[in-house]
Amino acid sequence: MHLYFIRYLLLSIGLLLHITLLAQENNTQWRGHVVNAADEAIPAATVLLYDSGSNIISSTSTDSLGRFMLNTNKTGSYSLSIQHMGYQEYQRLVLDPTKPSLGTIVLVAAHNTIATVAVLGKKSVYEV
Numbered sequence: 001m002h003l004y005f006i007r008y009l010l011l012s013i014g015l016l017l018h019i020t021l022l023a024q025e026n027n028t029q030w031r032g033h034v035v036n037a038a039d040e041a042i043p044a045a046t047v048l049l050y051d052s053g054s055n056i057i058s059s060t061s062t063d064s065l066g067r068f069m070l071n072t073n074k075t076g077s078y079s080l081s082i083q084h085m086g087y088q089e090y091q092r093l094v095l096d097p098t099k100p101s102l103g104t105i106v107l108v109a110a111h112n113t114i115a116t117v118a119v120l121g122k123k124s125v126y127e128v
Contacts, residue, residue, distance in 0.1 A: 030070040030094070032102035034062050034082055041066030042107055045084035049094075052077055072097075086110055 030049065034042045047068045049058040057078070058070040072078070075097065082090040087107040094102070 027071065027073045028097040028100050030058075030072070030080075030100045030102060032068055033104045034066045034068065034084075035104055035106055036087070037106060037109065042084055042087070045082055045087075045107070048081045048083075050079040050081065052079075054079075082107065 032047075034045050034047075036042055041062075041064070043062055043064045043066060045062040045066070045068075047060050047062065047070060048056055049070050049072060051057050051074065057074060058072050060068050060070055062068045078094040080090075080092045080094050080102065082105060084107060086109060088110050090105055090107055092102075092105075
């Protein structure tokens with residue numbers, strides 16, 4: 001009876017280690033660098049990674065040097081989106097988890113103009 005317990009225990013430990021190793025194999029760390037057209041880092045840009053069903057599976061912001069890192073543990077294809085005020089949204093399909101370095105990504109300035117705003121005021125007349 002003691003021998004069966006030891007076999008069962010060793011089999012259970014081996015199975016848990018195998019499952020843990022398989023889970024770690026699918027972990028991908030996507031990295032990139034976000035800059036503008038003048039090659040200046042864009043800090044605090046929002047970086048989103050979507051699965052094929054358009055669900056956000058990972059998100060982060062760029063650091064003060066424009067760098068970001070996203071972690072995923074799912075396999076498949078992804079869509080990357082990078083957004084920052086004053087720039088056009090960047091979108092890219094990411095297919096190969098064996099090449100997690102996305103390199104330098106250049107955001108294009110948005111040329112949005114707003115209508116003229118007029119501020120009108122009236123001076124109050126007070127008698128003392």
